Amino acid sequence: MKITDIAVHAGGIDQPYKTLGEITAKVSKASLFSSSRTIEDVNFKLQEEASALGANAVINVSYSRGMSLMSYEVLKAVGTAVVVESDEVNCPFCAETIKRVARKCKHCGSDLAAV
Numbered sequence: 761m762k763i764t765d766i767a768v769h770a771g772g773i774d775q776p777y778k779t780l781g782e783i784t785a786k787v788s789k790a791s792l793f794s795s796s797r798t799i800e801d802v803n804f805k806l807q808e809e810a811s812a813l814g815a816n817a818v819i820n821v822s823y824s825r826g827m828s829l830m831s832y833e834v835l836k837a838v839g840t841a842v843v844v845e846s847d848e849v850n851c852p853f854c855a856e857t858i859k860r861v862a863r864k865c866k867h868c869g870s871d872l873a874a875v
């Protein structure tokens with residue numbers, strides 16, 4: 761998986777996921793006269809952090825801008841690194857791809873409620 765494939769969501773998601781932990785990323789202007797860092801810059805840092813943890817998405821991301829003593833302008837992002845589970849699984853009987861919430865396999869007709 762490429763780092764840029766990691767999804768960054770400002771809010772939550774409605775798919776099942778496993779929480780790995782909170783991550784933060786910070787970028788700052790190189791000098792007083794260079795252009796401000798963008799959300800894209802800090803998102804990439806966030807994706808790098810998430811990738812290092814083995815996450816495939818970052819949710820509940822919030823951004824804040826501020827000044828610090830050590831840098832001219834700081835853009836900070838805080839989010840939760842998660843592993844989003846696919847909403848599709850393989851049927852235990854015929855191995856075809858089916859919805860996770862399926863009660864009956866659409867390919868082989870097996871009853872999945874008991875599994």
Ligand SMILES: [Zn+2]
Nearest residue numbers: 851854865868
């Ligand atoms: Zn099946």
